Each structure stands twice: as C-alpha cells, then as structure tokens.
Amino acid sequence: MMPTPIETASAGVLGLLFIVVLAGIFHRNQRLLLPVCFSLASAASLLTAVAGGWAVGQGLTEQVVMLIGLPDLPFHLRLDPLSGFFLTVIGLLAFFVSVYSIGYVKGFLGKRSVTSLVIFYCLFLAGMFMVVLSDDALIFLISWEVMAAASYFLVVFEDEQVENRRAAFLYMVVAHVGAIAILLSFGVLAGLATGFGSFSGYTFDAMRSARFPVEWATAAFLLSFFGFAAKAGVVPLHVWLPEAHPVAPSNISALMSGVMLKTAIYGIIRITFDLIRFFPWWWGAIVLILGLVSAVMGVLYALMQHDLKRLLAYHSVENIGIILIGIGLAMIFTAFKLPLLAALALTAGIYHTLNHAMFKGLLFMGAGAVLHATHERNMEEMGGLIHLMPWTAVLFLVGCISISALPPFNGFVSEWLTFQAFLLSPSLPSPLLKLLIPMGAALLALTGALAAACFVKAFGVTFLGHWRGHHTPHVREAGWMMRLGMGMAALTCLLLGIFPTLVIGWMDTVSEQLVGTGLGTSAGTLGWMWLTPVAYERASYSGPIVFFGILSVVVAAYLLLHVRPGAIHRVPIWDCGFQKINQRMQYNATSFSMPIRRIFGFLFHVREQVRLSPQTPHPAFPRRIHYYLRVRDRFWGWLYRPVIEASFWISRKVGRLQQGRIQAYLIYSFITIIILLVFVR
Amino acid sequence: MNIYPLLIEMVQVLILLSVAPAFVGWVRVLKCWSQGRSSAGIFQPYRDLSKLFSKDVVLAENASWIFRFTPYLVFGTAVLAGGIIPILSTDLPLAATADIIVLVALFAIARFFTALAGMDIGTAFGGMGSSREMTIASLAEPAMLMAIFTMSLASRSTSLSQMAQAVLSGQPVLRPSVAFALLAFILIALAETGRIPVDNPATHLELTMIHEAMILEYSGRHLALIEWASMMKLFLFSALGIAAFAPWGISQSDDLLPVFAAFLFMAVKLGVAGVCLVLIETGLAKMRLFRLTEFLGSAFLLATLGMLSYFILE
Incomplete structure (x- = not known):
C-alpha cells in the first residue's frame, strides 16, 4: 500500500525524534555521532519536503486525528497545499543545512560536546514541521513553543560569552510576548466559534466553519499579527533578530533566518486567509505598510553594519517585509473581490518565501564558512578571500545576486511578480488606494537597489581586494560537505530563477485553496519558457532566455577575443600611478556606506567624531586620527x-x-x- | 516558422553594435562644436575601440576572475537588451523576453558586477567609484519605477512593444502624464548612463569620477568591451526613450520597406536626441555628489506628478 503524504511527513517528524534518542546513545562517541545524526536528519528533512511537495502538486488535503493529546482534546493534524508548501520550504533548506552541518559542526569537536546541539537541532526541525502540520490551536501552540525553546538552546550553544546569553534572553522574551498574543488570539477565535462554554472550538475546523463578527475578528487578527510579527522580526519588533542570529552557530542562523521566520508568515496566512476568511481591506493595508517599513528600514540598517552575520540578519527583516508586501496586497485584493490579482500577489509573497529561504540559508552558510576559516565576524578585518576560498566565494556570490533581486536568479522573479501586483493596483475601486499604493512600489524599488548596494559592500569587502586585518590568517577553503550543502542551495536559487513557470504551476494549488483561483493558466500560456502573469500583453519575463542569452553572448565574445592569443601581463597595481598604496587605503564597509549614511542618516541615531591625537604638534600635520562612529537603532x-x-x-x-x-x-x-x-x- | 522576425532581430543587434560608437561620436562632435573646439570626427570611437582591441591586457597581479569576467558580462547584457528594445520593429521574437522592469534589472546586474570589479583590485579609487555608483543607482531606482508606473497606466502594459503600439494607435495629443514621465525619464537616463550633471564620462579627475573610477584598472580588450558596452548603453537608453515616448515611424510589420524606413526615422530621432543631450551637457555643470539627492528626488517628484495627473485628469 502506498503511504499518503501526511504519513510520509509524520514519518519524517518521527525520524527526527528518533535521532534525538540516538544522539543520547551516541553521546560517548562524538566523532561518530556527528555524521550519523546529521545524515539521518538530512534524510528525514528530505522525506518531509517530498511529502509536502507531493501534497502541493496534487492539491491534496488530508486530516488525521491523533490518539494522543489531553483527555477529550485529541491532537489534529492536517496536510493541505498551504502547509505542504511550507513543509517543502522548511524541509528543503533543512536538508541542505543538515548536509552542510556534517562539515560545519566538526569545528566544535574537541572543544565542546555537540550532543546538545544535535538534540536541539532535531527538536527544532520537528517543531517547525509540526507547526505547519497542526490543525488545532493546542498542538499548534505546543509545537510553536517546542520550536522557540529548542532555538533558544541553540542560540546559547556557545554560552560562555555573555553577549550570547543576553541575545538569547532577549529572543526568549520577545518570543514569549508574541506567543501570549497568539494564544489570546486563538482563545478569541475558539470562543467565538463554538461559544465560550464549550471546548470543542479549539480545532481549526471549527474556526473554519464559523463566521466571526468583524470587531472580534479584528481583535483576533491584531493579536495574532502582533504575535507572528514578533516572531518574524517585523519593524519595530525586530530588535531581537540582529542580536540572536549572529551569535548562534551558523547552521542554526541559516535555519532560523531561512525558515523559522517563515513559520510566522505561515501563521499569518493561515489565520487570515484560512480561518477568518472574510476581512476588511484595511487589514491588508496594515500588513502592507508594516511590510514596506520593514523592507526599507531593514535594508538601511543592514547597510550600516560591518558584522557579516548581523548584516544578513537585518536583511531577513527586509525580506520578511517584502513577503508581507505581497501578502498585504493579496489581502487588499481579496477584500475587494479581485481573486486573480490576489492570486498574483499571494504567489509573489509565497514565492519570495521560498526564495528567501534558499538564498538566505545559502548566505548564512557562506558566512559560517568564512567565520569557520577566519574566526572573524568583522568585515573591516577581511578582504581578498576570493583567492583563498574560491568555492565559497562563488557560492556566496550566487546568494548575493539572488538577494539583490538581479536576473536571472530567483530573488528577481518574486520581486518582479510583486511589482506586477503593484502595477495592477489601479484596478482597485478606491481612489485613495489607487494613489497611495504606487508609492509602495517605489519604496520596494528603493529596497531592491539598496540591497544591491549592500551586497556589493558585503561581497566586495569580504572577498575582494586585499586582507584588511593586521596579521594574515591561515585561511583554508571550506570542507566538501559544507561546499555540497551550499552548492545545492545555490543551484536551487538558479533553478528557481530560470524556471519560475514550472514552480508556479506546481504551487498554484496554494492560491486555489486560499483565494479561490490559481495563476497557472495565465502564467504558462506560452509554455514553460515565458512567465506571463495575468496576460501576455501585460508583461512577460523569460528566465531561460535571459540566462542562456547572456551566457551565449559572453561565451561568443570570449571565444572571438581569444582566437588570437593575446598576452596578459600581470603587473603591480597601477592606481593612477600612485605608488605607496597599502591595504589600509582600501574602501571598507564603513566608507562604502558613507554616502548612504549621509543621505538616510536622519533615520538612525548616528554619532560620528573625528579626533586628533593629543601629541599633535600642529593641526595641519596630525600624527594620528581617531575616528569614532556609532549607529544605533532609534526604535x-x-x-x-x-x-x-x-x-x-x-x-x-x-x-x-x-x-x-x-x-x-x-x-x-x-x-x-x-x-x-x-x-x- | 517564420524566419523573417528572427532576421530583423539579428539586423537590429548588428545595428546596435555598429551604430552605437557612431552615436557617441556624434555627441562628441556636437559637443566640440558647441564649445568652439575642433572635433576628432564622428568615427573616432571606432578607432579608439580597434586600438584597444589590438593591445595586450595589463592586469593587476591580484585581480580575480570577477575582474576578468565583468567586461564580458557587461557586454553580454547590453547585447541582450539590444535584442529586446524595439528599435526597428515592434514585432520582435525576443520582445517578450523582458518587459521594461526586467530591462532595468539587466542594466542593474551589469552595474552590480562593475561595482564588484571596482572593489576587486583593492584601490581607494575603485571602492570610491563603486560606493558612489551604487548610491546613485539606489536613488534613481524608485524614480525609474515611478516613471514606468506612469507610462504603463496608459498602455496597461510594461512590455515595451506594447507601449510603443499603444502610443501609435492612440491620438497624437500631448498627455500631461506622459509629459511628466518623459521629463522624469530624461533625468533618470542622465543618471543611469553617467552623463553630466551626474557623472562626467570625459573626466579622470580623481575626486569627481564615478564610472571611470571603477574601471580605472582596465586595459586592452577588457577596456574595449566595457567602453563599447557603455556606448551601447547610451544608445539603448535613447532607443528606450524613443520607443516609449516617440515611437512614430517604427515598423509594425516585417516587410522590408517599413523596416528600412524605420531605420531612417531612427537615425533622425537619434540625431535629435544627441542634440538634446549636448544642450543639457553644455548647459549644466556637474553636480556635487550630495546634491544628486535633489536631482533624483525631483525626477521622482515629476514621475509622481505624472501618475497623479493621470488619475485626476485622464
């Protein structure tokens, strides 16, 4: 008998729990524990991802009532296209990261026991899988807490440093304030679904079949949105994110940033589109505005950072903002009964969810490889790593291009779809929205361009130029397993960018389930090569032609110019004939972002001081100049x-x-x- | 399958490759005339290019593959963009590859790699150029999108061919939204192609150069490819503006005669565009870097006004 998707997914989750036990058994033999547990975890993640992908592709919905649970309150599980999609996202990145971890966690061997890392890693994954599989408020909240608690222990893994403990504490506080709000929101919904005297309203099915009065629905939405926004790191609830993500081990940062934040996105979509279903347009406007604020502020904060992992963490704030823009637009279009446009905006939002998981996971893995090799998080001390770590450099570059929304990689596709959704806003009946929504498109364009600037800085300062630090370190290329994990993520980024039509065809069941219509018929009218949302005349994009077109011109030009063997002379740097150049004269992260800091400085708390050293004989001939800069979050x-x-x-x-x-x-x-x-x- | 559109596609790319240096030459000649200097002639860019192509490459010792790959990529994106923008005919097989947003992003990826190449050698000039270029680009992008938004309101499409056809089939009246969008587009195009008052392509003064600072270490065929690509970029931005705002004369079928006529129309319109460019460049001085926020802010404002006037007046 063939197993059903939900059985496959449950098998994956059980497999992860089995690894927890296994890790306890293998505790004595750390060298064996590592490859065994992480390869099993990667298999379990892949299995769950396949189950999710299967449910999405077939558009299946399955429900299971579990025999365990509280007395008279059994746990309910459900796998529908929406949860299947998020299972795929989580499972796929967890697979890549698990493969990467086999190499990465080796760095801790001999320094500390990694058993707790393995145990909480598996619990963390299982928690995330269960969050998207759960079909009642009870198991949802239990899984949510398992996920939060496990990730707390992962953040404090290197607990001898006080900053790690502080960051983890801040994370715990914000996560729990959010969880209380979510709990209250479910309380409101469950109470209204079947009356406050009965307990049977806790299942999502009961909430689905109820019709809520608008004021109570609004209360429930605002509470849950607050809770999920705290988890997702929406501005102004983002402060924990740049503290907690950098201090966690890098494979954990990849998972937290890549997929844990997405469970909050899942929660928002589940509550609004599936449980409450009928909502006024201004709910969408709230989501849209907070999304825009997060996107712009996130990228501007990121530009001010010189810690590689903090920079990436702020970019998660930005990308969560971009996802929320898509979801907010979808909510507005749904409220005005424009299902096709809602499908477009929703597809843009969740496609960006998938994309962000892939490229942010890749970037954190790359940052981990750099950290592993140089023991340095400050970009001001790095440089020239492209010569020492060529593989990591290429893979990190793929992540940079993807996140900067440049074709033909995946970040561009979802941002382009979001722009198309924006461009269709004139079909809204409200004149006010018609005038204001285009401003959002301009802000999104600003975000994209600033992200490109930020990643020129991140890649340029880290990998290009000369080493900026005082002593040259012994840098070795990342191990094969790490390269494999990153390589698979990079390849996924490219494929998601070149073949968006196939992906959208696969995930169309999600928008069919949530807004009643899919995008599929219009996205693929001209075959798999052309992405034509809404109509062929409206706009079109062909990932394959862009990719292979540029590639063929590049190859042709290269071959034509190498017919005659032209000599290449390697010489010292010219630099306009300037001779005394040294590596301290290079642009670094602070100087690169200086123009942007000056233009957008009013948004931050910037303190900048230049001081001459006291023993200067004359101010015109300073011995030493001290430069002091502090940029702080106004929030x-x-x-x-x-x-x-x-x-x-x-x-x-x-x-x-x-x-x-x-x-x-x-x-x-x-x-x-x-x-x-x-x-x- | 009809082979004719493919043929026109190839002719168009060939025209782009061959005419772009002449267009730049024409702009330089006009500039010399307007400033009372004697010019080197319209064909000087060809001589420059062929000289660079025949020279050996002198490469800094720590240049990575990014530095060597960038010229080819920049050239590749320019050629691909030339196959998409309707220069001769609106009926191009590649036209559906990219709408105007994708076109902007194609130029953005070329810029991304040029900026990386600027940082690759590790000189102060390179980093300075990259930092400034990316700052200007991030300020230009919102204005560009607003202009695109305004232009797409009338044609209900962001595909350039469709935009051109919408203008051709509509009444030839002056629409306020289009006028605002055109003004905004001109300002943005000046910034994107690195012309005065944003950047000066002729300068090598250390503290003012932006694009030139990034490509300072290039030589030989690498430099030739970059120079050629930036000539094509100027040509393409002019062609883009012409296709979106004044496509009259462009061929809408594949017959030989309209295509040939379109070529002549195109030459005349480009000549006029060159005159306008020179008038702007000789009339204005290069701006300080931090005044560009006002310059690009006004472009954004104009585009927004265009959008508002569409909703209010049309």
Missing part, C-alpha cells in the same frame, strides 16, 4: 527602553515584598487564605 530608545525601565521599576517595587524573614511570609500566606475565604468560597 530601541523610543520603544524598548521605556518598557525595560518600567518593568525594572515595577520589579523593584514588588521586590520589597521579599523580606527574607519567615514571619513576613507567614503573614502573606495568612492574608491570602483570608482573602480567598472571603471572596471565592
């Missing part, structure tokens, strides 16, 4: 500092209760009992 001062100070104040006041004397505590208990006797009885 921290506006939003977080007051909350932190208030909570410290309250805890100081409440802390006075704690006397340390047994008599005082006995009096507290006595008073409590009296109050309970009087009021509760």
Whole structure:
C-alpha cells in the first residue's frame, strides 16, 4: 500500500525524534555521532519536503486525528497545499543545512560536546514541521513553543560569552510576548466559534466553519499579527533578530533566518486567509505598510553594519517585509473581490518565501564558512578571500545576486511578480488606494537597489581586494560537505530563477485553496519558457532566455577575443600611478556606506567624531586620527527602553515584598487564605 | 516558422553594435562644436575601440576572475537588451523576453558586477567609484519605477512593444502624464548612463569620477568591451526613450520597406536626441555628489506628478 503524504511527513517528524534518542546513545562517541545524526536528519528533512511537495502538486488535503493529546482534546493534524508548501520550504533548506552541518559542526569537536546541539537541532526541525502540520490551536501552540525553546538552546550553544546569553534572553522574551498574543488570539477565535462554554472550538475546523463578527475578528487578527510579527522580526519588533542570529552557530542562523521566520508568515496566512476568511481591506493595508517599513528600514540598517552575520540578519527583516508586501496586497485584493490579482500577489509573497529561504540559508552558510576559516565576524578585518576560498566565494556570490533581486536568479522573479501586483493596483475601486499604493512600489524599488548596494559592500569587502586585518590568517577553503550543502542551495536559487513557470504551476494549488483561483493558466500560456502573469500583453519575463542569452553572448565574445592569443601581463597595481598604496587605503564597509549614511542618516541615531591625537604638534600635520562612529537603532530608545525601565521599576517595587524573614511570609500566606475565604468560597 | 522576425532581430543587434560608437561620436562632435573646439570626427570611437582591441591586457597581479569576467558580462547584457528594445520593429521574437522592469534589472546586474570589479583590485579609487555608483543607482531606482508606473497606466502594459503600439494607435495629443514621465525619464537616463550633471564620462579627475573610477584598472580588450558596452548603453537608453515616448515611424510589420524606413526615422530621432543631450551637457555643470539627492528626488517628484495627473485628469 502506498503511504499518503501526511504519513510520509509524520514519518519524517518521527525520524527526527528518533535521532534525538540516538544522539543520547551516541553521546560517548562524538566523532561518530556527528555524521550519523546529521545524515539521518538530512534524510528525514528530505522525506518531509517530498511529502509536502507531493501534497502541493496534487492539491491534496488530508486530516488525521491523533490518539494522543489531553483527555477529550485529541491532537489534529492536517496536510493541505498551504502547509505542504511550507513543509517543502522548511524541509528543503533543512536538508541542505543538515548536509552542510556534517562539515560545519566538526569545528566544535574537541572543544565542546555537540550532543546538545544535535538534540536541539532535531527538536527544532520537528517543531517547525509540526507547526505547519497542526490543525488545532493546542498542538499548534505546543509545537510553536517546542520550536522557540529548542532555538533558544541553540542560540546559547556557545554560552560562555555573555553577549550570547543576553541575545538569547532577549529572543526568549520577545518570543514569549508574541506567543501570549497568539494564544489570546486563538482563545478569541475558539470562543467565538463554538461559544465560550464549550471546548470543542479549539480545532481549526471549527474556526473554519464559523463566521466571526468583524470587531472580534479584528481583535483576533491584531493579536495574532502582533504575535507572528514578533516572531518574524517585523519593524519595530525586530530588535531581537540582529542580536540572536549572529551569535548562534551558523547552521542554526541559516535555519532560523531561512525558515523559522517563515513559520510566522505561515501563521499569518493561515489565520487570515484560512480561518477568518472574510476581512476588511484595511487589514491588508496594515500588513502592507508594516511590510514596506520593514523592507526599507531593514535594508538601511543592514547597510550600516560591518558584522557579516548581523548584516544578513537585518536583511531577513527586509525580506520578511517584502513577503508581507505581497501578502498585504493579496489581502487588499481579496477584500475587494479581485481573486486573480490576489492570486498574483499571494504567489509573489509565497514565492519570495521560498526564495528567501534558499538564498538566505545559502548566505548564512557562506558566512559560517568564512567565520569557520577566519574566526572573524568583522568585515573591516577581511578582504581578498576570493583567492583563498574560491568555492565559497562563488557560492556566496550566487546568494548575493539572488538577494539583490538581479536576473536571472530567483530573488528577481518574486520581486518582479510583486511589482506586477503593484502595477495592477489601479484596478482597485478606491481612489485613495489607487494613489497611495504606487508609492509602495517605489519604496520596494528603493529596497531592491539598496540591497544591491549592500551586497556589493558585503561581497566586495569580504572577498575582494586585499586582507584588511593586521596579521594574515591561515585561511583554508571550506570542507566538501559544507561546499555540497551550499552548492545545492545555490543551484536551487538558479533553478528557481530560470524556471519560475514550472514552480508556479506546481504551487498554484496554494492560491486555489486560499483565494479561490490559481495563476497557472495565465502564467504558462506560452509554455514553460515565458512567465506571463495575468496576460501576455501585460508583461512577460523569460528566465531561460535571459540566462542562456547572456551566457551565449559572453561565451561568443570570449571565444572571438581569444582566437588570437593575446598576452596578459600581470603587473603591480597601477592606481593612477600612485605608488605607496597599502591595504589600509582600501574602501571598507564603513566608507562604502558613507554616502548612504549621509543621505538616510536622519533615520538612525548616528554619532560620528573625528579626533586628533593629543601629541599633535600642529593641526595641519596630525600624527594620528581617531575616528569614532556609532549607529544605533532609534526604535530601541523610543520603544524598548521605556518598557525595560518600567518593568525594572515595577520589579523593584514588588521586590520589597521579599523580606527574607519567615514571619513576613507567614503573614502573606495568612492574608491570602483570608482573602480567598472571603471572596471565592 | 517564420524566419523573417528572427532576421530583423539579428539586423537590429548588428545595428546596435555598429551604430552605437557612431552615436557617441556624434555627441562628441556636437559637443566640440558647441564649445568652439575642433572635433576628432564622428568615427573616432571606432578607432579608439580597434586600438584597444589590438593591445595586450595589463592586469593587476591580484585581480580575480570577477575582474576578468565583468567586461564580458557587461557586454553580454547590453547585447541582450539590444535584442529586446524595439528599435526597428515592434514585432520582435525576443520582445517578450523582458518587459521594461526586467530591462532595468539587466542594466542593474551589469552595474552590480562593475561595482564588484571596482572593489576587486583593492584601490581607494575603485571602492570610491563603486560606493558612489551604487548610491546613485539606489536613488534613481524608485524614480525609474515611478516613471514606468506612469507610462504603463496608459498602455496597461510594461512590455515595451506594447507601449510603443499603444502610443501609435492612440491620438497624437500631448498627455500631461506622459509629459511628466518623459521629463522624469530624461533625468533618470542622465543618471543611469553617467552623463553630466551626474557623472562626467570625459573626466579622470580623481575626486569627481564615478564610472571611470571603477574601471580605472582596465586595459586592452577588457577596456574595449566595457567602453563599447557603455556606448551601447547610451544608445539603448535613447532607443528606450524613443520607443516609449516617440515611437512614430517604427515598423509594425516585417516587410522590408517599413523596416528600412524605420531605420531612417531612427537615425533622425537619434540625431535629435544627441542634440538634446549636448544642450543639457553644455548647459549644466556637474553636480556635487550630495546634491544628486535633489536631482533624483525631483525626477521622482515629476514621475509622481505624472501618475497623479493621470488619475485626476485622464
């Protein structure tokens, strides 16, 4: 008998839980534990990804009621195209990262035990898979917490450094504030679905069949959006992200940034399009505006960074913003009953979800390889790595091109689809939206161009030029397993960029399920080569022709110019005849972003100082110049500092209760009992 | 299958390759005249190119493959763009490969690699050029998209062929939205092609160059390819503007006579475009880098006004 997709997916999850046990058994033999556990984890992830892809391709919906759970409240699982799509995204990246981890985690061997890393890695993956598979509020929240807790332990894996513990704590706080909001939102929905006296409203099926009054639905939406936005790192709830992602081991950063944030996107889509279903247009406007703010602010913050992994973390904020732009537009179009346009915008959003998982995973893996080789996170100290790590450089470059939304790689396709959705906004009936939505398109264009600038900086400073640090390090190319993991992700980026039509044909069942119509018939009218959303006359893009066209011209020009064997003379750098050039004169990350810092500086808290050294004889001939620059997040001062100070104040006041004397505590208990006797009885 | 459109496609790419240097030569000649200098003639760019192609390559010792690959890529994207923009005929088999947004992105990938090549050698000039180029590009992009948005409102398409056909089939009246979009487009095109007042292609003054700073270390055939590609870029931006705003005379069928007529029309329109460019370049001085925000901001404003006037007036 053939297994069904949901059985296959469950087998994958069980496999991951089995590895947890296995890791405990192999604890003594770390050298064996590593390849065995991570190769099994990669197999389990691949299995789950296949199950998800299968459900999406066939448009299947399957439900299972599990025998375990609380008394009378069994757990429900469901695999429909939406959850199948996210299973594929998570499983595919988890597969690449697991392969990469076989090589990467070797770096910890001999320094510390990796058993806890393996255990929490598998629990983390299992948690993410279960989040998208769950079909009732209970198991959803349990999986959500498993995911959050496991990732907390992964972030503090290198717990001897105080900054890691601080970052993990911040992450934990934000994750739990978000989780409370999600819990409350499910409470509202479940209560309204079957009445607050009954418990049966906790299944998603019950919520699906209910019709909510708009004010309660709004409350539930706002609560859940707050919770999911905290997890996804939407501005202004993004502060944990650039702290937690850089300090985690790089394979974990790849997973957190690439797919964990996507579970929040999944939650937003599930709650709005599947559970609540009917909503006013301004919900979409909220999502759209916050998406735009996140996209622009995320990329501008990223430009100010010189820590490679922090830079990438801020780009996750940007890309979550781009995904939310697509989803917000889809919500607006749905509210105005334009299903085809909603399908286009939704496809753009979730296609970007898939793309971002691939290229951000790739970039974090590449950053991990650089970190592994140089033991350096600060880009100002790097340079010239393309000569020492040629493979990593090429693969990292693929990620850079993809994330900068340049053809023919994948980031471009989803951004292009988002632009097309924007360009169709004049068909909305509301004049106000007609005028305002195009501004969003301009902001998205700004984001894309700034992202390109940021990745010229990231790649140029890290891999090109000369080494900027004081002492030349012993840098070795990344191992084969790491290269394999990155290589597969890079190839996926290219394929997703060249063959978008096939991918959209595959994932069309998702938009059919959620907005009632697919894009497929219009996307592939001229065969698999042309991507023509909505109509052929409207706009078209052919990934294969762009890719092979450029390639053939490049090859032809190369061959034509090499008919005559032209000599290449390798000489010292010319630099306009300047002779005393040294590696400290190169542009670095700070100087590269200086014009942008000056133009957009009003958005940050910038402190810049130039100081001459005190023993300077004359200001015109300084011995030494000290340059000081600090760029800070304004949101921290506006939003977080007051909350932190208030909570410290309250805890100081409440802390006075704690006397340390047994008599005082006995009096507290006595008073409590009296109050309970009087009021509760 | 009809082989005729393919033939026109090839003719168009050949025209792009062969006429682009002459167009640049024409602009230089006009500039010399307007400034009272004697010119080197319209064919000087060809002589420059052939000289560069016959020279050996002198390469910095730490140049990586990115530095050597970039000239070919820049050349490749320019040639591909030449097959997509309707220069002679709107009926091109490759026209559906890319709409105008993809075209802009094609130029963006060439710029991305040029900026990387600027940082590859590790000189201060290269990094300076890359940093400035990417800053200007990020300011130009929103304005460009707004102009595209405005232009696509009337034609309901972002495909250049469709835009050209929409203009041809419509009434030849002056629409305010199109006028605003045209103004915005001219400002953006000046920035994208690196002309005065944004960048000066003739300068090698250390602190003012942008595009030249990135390609400072290039020589021989690499430099020739880059120079040729930037000539094609100027040609293509002019052709793009002509196709979107003034396509009259372009052939809508594959017959020989209209295509030939389209070629003549194209030559005349390019000549006029060259005159306009020279008037702008001699009339304005190069701007300081940080005044470009105002320059490109006004382009954005014009494009937005165009969009508003479409919704309000049309």
